[in-house]
Amino acid sequence: MQLADRITRIEVSSTLAVAAEAERYRARGIDVLDFGPGEPDFPTPQHIKQGAIDALGKNLTKYTAVGGVAPLREAIVKWHAQQFGSGYAAGECVASTGGKHAIFNAVSVLVNRGDEVLIPAPYWVSYPDIVKYAGGRPVIVPTHATDGFQLRAAAVEELIGPRTRMLIVNSPNNPTGAVIPPEEFARIFEVCKRRGVWLLSDECYSHFTYEGAKPYSVASIAGSKEHVIVAGSLSKTFAMTGWRMGYALAPKALIDAMAKLQSQSTSNPTSITQYAAIAALTGPMDSVAAMLAEYSRRRTRILAGMRALPGVTCTAPHGAFYVFPNFTARLKDSDTSTLAKQLLDRVHVLTVPGEAFGAPGHLRFSYATSMERIEEGLRRLETFFAAASGASAAP
Numbered sequence: 480m481q482l483a484d485r486i487t488r489i490e491v492s493s494t495l496a497v498a499a500e501a502e503r504y505r506a507r508g509i510d511v512l513d514f515g516p517g518e519p520d521f522p523t524p525q526h527i528k529q530g531a532i533d534a535l536g537k538n539l540t541k542y543t544a545v546g547g548v549a550p551l552r553e554a555i556v557k558w559h560a561q562q563f564g565s566g567y568a569a570g571e572c573v574a575s576t577g578g579k580h581a582i583f584n585a586v587s588v589l590v591n592r593g594d595e596v597l598i599p600a601p602y603w604v605s606y607p608d609i610v611k612y613a614g615g616r617p618v619i620v621p622t623h624a625t626d627g628f629q630l631r632a633a634a635v636e637e638l639i640g641p642r643t644r645m646l647i648v649n650s651p652n653n654p655t656g657a658v659i660p661p662e663e664f665a666r667i668f669e670v671c672k673r674r675g676v677w678l679l680s681d682e683c684y685s686h687f688t689y690e691g692a693k694p695y696s697v698a699s700i701a702g703s704k705e706h707v708i709v710a711g712s713l714s715k716t717f718a719m720t721g722w723r724m725g726y727a728l729a730p731k732a733l734i735d736a737m738a739k740l741q742s743q744s745t746s747n748p749t750s751i752t753q754y755a756a757i758a759a760l761t762g763p764m765d766s767v768a769a770m771l772a773e774y775s776r777r778r779t780r781i782l783a784g785m786r787a788l789p790g791v792t793c794t795a796p797h798g799a800f801y802v803f804p805n806f807t808a809r810l811k812d813s814d815t816s817t818l819a820k821q822l823l824d825r826v827h828v829l830t831v832p833g834e835a836f837g838a839p840g841h842l843r844f845s846y847a848t849s850m851e852r853i854e855e856g857l858r859r860l861e862t863f864f865a866a867a868s869g870a871s872a873a874p
């Protein structure tokens with residue numbers, strides 16, 4: 480079938496493809512240990528669900544303003560100011576159908592054909608495809624395990640050229656867990672400001688940071704508003720992946736353009752989700768703290784488990800809920816896509832290969848799964864690699 484060029488430029492999201500693969504195994508009755516999903520294994524807190532239930536009771540089930548009802552946009556900017564010290568007005572906020580939607584819209588309204596967008600690697604799988612769909616050209620900024628996968632302002636500046644329109648930064652990072660320290664973030668911001676490049680800050684994992692790293696937003700820098708787009712998501716912070724609620728904070732002209740795009744595509748985010756989101760943003764944050772405490776426990780265990788596998792190295796993640804170990808020394812002539820397939824076939828352990836994140840040699844393991852599943856997964860990995868070490872073939 481002859482499809483439009485723009486759709487043939489992109490691939491199906493590999494993390495969603497991995498989830499579909501796990502489903503095929505489960506349909507055959509196989510107990511798959513699933514380290515694939517990028518979503519909390521905790522239920523949405525009750526007071527958030529109640530927000531939606533109340534909205535249903537009040538028949539708030541009709542179209543709303545395209546960018547979200549006024550109380551939601553007010554709740555978003557107030558919450559963001561409280562959490563990070565930013566200073567947005569409700570008119571500088573648009574609510575979207577998930578954080579991915581906010582990123583898609585921001586790229587769509589700013590990137591012209593042939594414009595370049597800087598994307599630090601390892602990157603979240605969707606950034607390059609979103610840029611390509613808009614007709615832009617992803618330019619990869621490498622970061623390195625030896626440097627804790629840190630993004631440096633100098634590395635960004637080196638790759639800025641006449642067509643550079645935007646830099647997409649994700650801290651805490653999916654898949655590496657790297658967290659950009661505020662001083663370096665400020666330097667990256669200064670480079671973007673000086674060179675006239677938009678800084679799109681994806682704050683999806685903002686509240687999941689470890690070992691003293693605190694939630695941080697580059698939008699807390701005075702005078703940053705004219706150069707920064709915040710893309711936020713309630714998916715992970717409030718265990719709301721299925722509800723689909725995200726937002727963007729940016730100068731009004733940009734927000735209006737994004738709302739215009741929504742007005743001709745998705746229209747408003749789901750009405751009852753909007754009321755659940757208000758309950759999330761105006762309610763207690765203790766469920767977030769409880770999730771963080773549990774992720775922290777799991778992080779310690781899975782990191783130790785990965786590092787105990789012979790030949791495997793693993794940079795400590797400082798945020799999000801993933802480990803991103805390096806299997807290069809175990810690969811021989813193979814690659815991590817093949818290794819991921821073998822792990823699924825032989826020990827029913829599901830991971831996402833590093834190729835999807837622009838980082839071959841690595842596998843991403845999500846620890847948004849119970850401690851028991853993590854223990855069992857580590858046992859199966861030990862079995863797999865012990866067998867592989869005994870045989871002459873690649874694992």
Ligand code: PLP
Pocket residue numbers: 517576577578579580603649653681683711712713714720724725
């Ligand atoms: N950004 C990052 C880095 C993510 O990992 C995800 C989801 O996995 C998102 C954005 C989008 O989240 P959502 O569209 O569910 O809000």
